Amino acid sequence: MKSIVFSVVFLGVIALFGFTKIDSSVQVKSAPTVAITSEIPENIQTIIDKSCVMCHNTESQNVKGKTKLNFDKFKDGYSVPKQISKYMDIADEVKETKMPPSKFIEKHPEKKLSEEERNALVAWAENMAKQLGGE
Numbered sequence: 001m002k003s004i005v006f007s008v009v010f011l012g013v014i015a016l017f018g019f020t021k022i023d024s025s026v027q028v029k030s031a032p033t034v035a036i037t038s039e040i041p042e043n044i045q046t047i048i049d050k051s052c053v054m055c056h057n058t059e060s061q062n063v064k065g066k067t068k069l070n071f072d073k074f075k076d077g078y079s080v081p082k083q084i085s086k087y088m089d090i091a092d093e094v095k096e097t098k099m100p101p102s103k104f105i106e107k108h109p110e111k112k113l114s115e116e117e118r119n120a121l122v123a124w125a126e127n128m129a130k131q132l133g134g135e
């Protein structure tokens with residue numbers, strides 16, 4: 001009986017150390033690099049695809065829009081500080097209903113964000129900024 005207890009504790013300690021090790025290596029790996037876009041939750045990706053990418057990705061014809069914000073560059077291009085500021089910009093613009101632009105919504109009312117979509121997008125962008133070390 002004693003030896004069973006001992007081995008359980010022993011295995012527990014090994015597991016603990018093992019997990020700690022895995023944990024810290026993940027942190028070290030993910031902190032300074034990028035590749036966050038691939039982890040965008042599906043509901044958020046759907047919102048961005050519906051109402052943002054046509055002006056804010058590499059293929060966009062909207063030069064002004066994609067110069068200010070290019071979602072493709074979160075994967076490869078924006079430095080971490082830049083990503084933080086872009087996520088904060090996204091949160092601000094969407095919160096204040098400045099994006100998508102009202103002229104665009106007049107022409108394409110189906111692209112308008114519902115309050116729920118707006119809140120989800122803002123919460124996600126704020127959270128991403130926080131995760132990267134922003135406010």
Ligand code: HEC
Pocket residue numbers: 048051052053054055056062064065066068069086089090091093094099100101104
């Ligand atoms: C019809 C095109 C269009 C759509 C759709 C659109 N934007 Fe924009 N966006 C622009 C343009 C153009 C600018 C640049 C505005 C400027 O410089 O005054 C811009 C600027 C921005 C900026 C940067 C603001 C700044 O001052 O740096 C953010 C952030 C942004 N958009 C987020 C979004 C998000 C998020 C969505 C989707 C919810 C979205 N946009 C949808 C055209 C668009």
